[in-house]
Amino acid sequence: MKREIKKSNLVPICEQGFESLKLSERRKKCLLTSINKLVSYMGKNNLDIYSESIGKEFIAHLPMQSSQMQRINSRAIYLLESFIEGRKYELKPSGKIYVFPGDIGAYSQHFIKEEEVLKRLSHKTVKTYTATLNRFSIAMEIRQVTLQNLSRQDIEIFISSVQNMNAHIFIPLRKFLRYLYDTKITEQDFSILLQHLKRTYGSKLPSVYTPEEIIKLETSIQRGSAIGKRNYAMLLLASRLGLRASDIVNLEFSNIDWPNKSIRLFQLKTGHPIELPLLSDVGDAIIDYILYGRPKTEIKKIFVTATNPVRTLVADNVRIIVTRMISEAGIEVNGRHHGGHAMRHSLATNILGNNVGLSVISNVLGHVSTKTTMVYLGVDVKILIEYSMEVPFVDKDFYEQKGGCFYV
Numbered sequence: 458m459k460r461e462i463k464k465s466n467l468v469p470i471c472e473q474g475f476e477s478l479k480l481s482e483r484r485k486k487c488l489l490t491s492i493n494k495l496v497s498y499m500g501k502n503n504l505d506i507y508s509e510s511i512g513k514e515f516i517a518h519l520p521m522q523s524s525q526m527q528r529i530n531s532r533a534i535y536l537l538e539s540f541i542e543g544r545k546y547e548l549k550p551s552g553k554i555y556v557f558p559g560d561i562g563a564y565s566q567h568f569i570k571e572e573e574v575l576k577r578l579s580h581k582t583v584k585t586y587t588a589t590l591n592r593f594s595i596a597m598e599i600r601q602v603t604l605q606n607l608s609r610q611d612i613e614i615f616i617s618s619v620q621n622m623n624a625h626i627f628i629p630l631r632k633f634l635r636y637l638y639d640t641k642i643t644e645q646d647f648s649i650l651l652q653h654l655k656r657t658y659g660s661k662l663p664s665v666y667t668p669e670e671i672i673k674l675e676t677s678i679q680r681g682s683a684i685g686k687r688n689y690a691m692l693l694l695a696s697r698l699g700l701r702a703s704d705i706v707n708l709e710f711s712n713i714d715w716p717n718k719s720i721r722l723f724q725l726k727t728g729h730p731i732e733l734p735l736l737s738d739v740g741d742a743i744i745d746y747i748l749y750g751r752p753k754t755e756i757k758k759i760f761v762t763a764t765n766p767v768r769t770l771v772a773d774n775v776r777i778i779v780t781r782m783i784s785e786a787g788i789e790v791n792g793r794h795h796g797g798h799a800m801r802h803s804l805a806t807n808i809l810g811n812n813v814g815l816s817v818i819s820n821v822l823g824h825v826s827t828k829t830t831m832v833y834l835g836v837d838v839k840i841l842i843e844y845s846m847e848v849p850f851v852d853k854d855f856y857e858q859k860g861g862c863f864y865v
Contacts, residue, residue, distance in 0.1 A: 464504065495512070561598070562594035565591075568633050577728050580725075630651060675693070686742070687760055690745070690746045691778065692779065695801060698720070698733050701801065704724055705772075719734055756768070758770075
């Protein structure tokens, strides 16, 4: 049973709770502003005892505001509820719950599960499929559309309603509509309506930094602090080994084989295993961070936040960190990408510049096919031309021998 909390006690409870979480002064100030708004709302409505329903009513009554302010107000109420109930602090509440109404929603869910199993989709891809087909099934339910009366016009109206979204968002919908046709659930192949929105891969060349710029970036990091030690180790994993940001933040102690000087892991994006040599500089940087920079925590992942509450990092943290380091190092971006993936692209191209074979580069990057690696190599076709073998001259008599039967 929840405690009855008077309006006058809400701010003191939150102040004490925020202090125990060791939040930054700026974060505490923002959250307390929301709690003070809640107290003011209760006063205006003659409410003296707080309840969960009052918290929901308070959020609902707020005027339209930026997404950031919405998150702050929702977070404040969530934390208040946690303090009242004595719940352990979590970084954020459980994820969004997706609803799939009607028969279109039911088949959408079945399709997503089937694709996830058969094609081993990554978590990120499953999330894209789920969000897209959730939106589609709800739109059809609102229009009272079922699989029996689904029409070309319904698809076109949905497409026009979200026309400003990235084209790749429609890939799950196109595949779902094709699935409905292939399994004879619909008589028409509505997927052809989305063919013009097909995403083109490999047309945009990756951004690359020279070996000199990479060295400048690495040497510019101040490694005296705990954050500097962590960021330096993460940067080397990207610049020296070409690990993706998602694999860096998910790297665990068990992935490192210290005796054999190697790193073994299953790539988060593809699910495929990869083994890389643990270079001495990389290993030393990781050890330096573990011994002298990493907070004491039971978290199994190597890289964690430097402030309380200690928690794991996410891939976007790597992008932000590398972007900041490039700026602080005084490296001119000049339109190039400047996140962790740019380090991966740069490694591939710089290895190619040393005349290393395509299959070797593919293995370093963890690609299953060398075709994928060619996207990375597209940035430096001139190197391929430079190292390609000259085609020898062939006399025309060779082609005309035996009456020109070479052409038959």
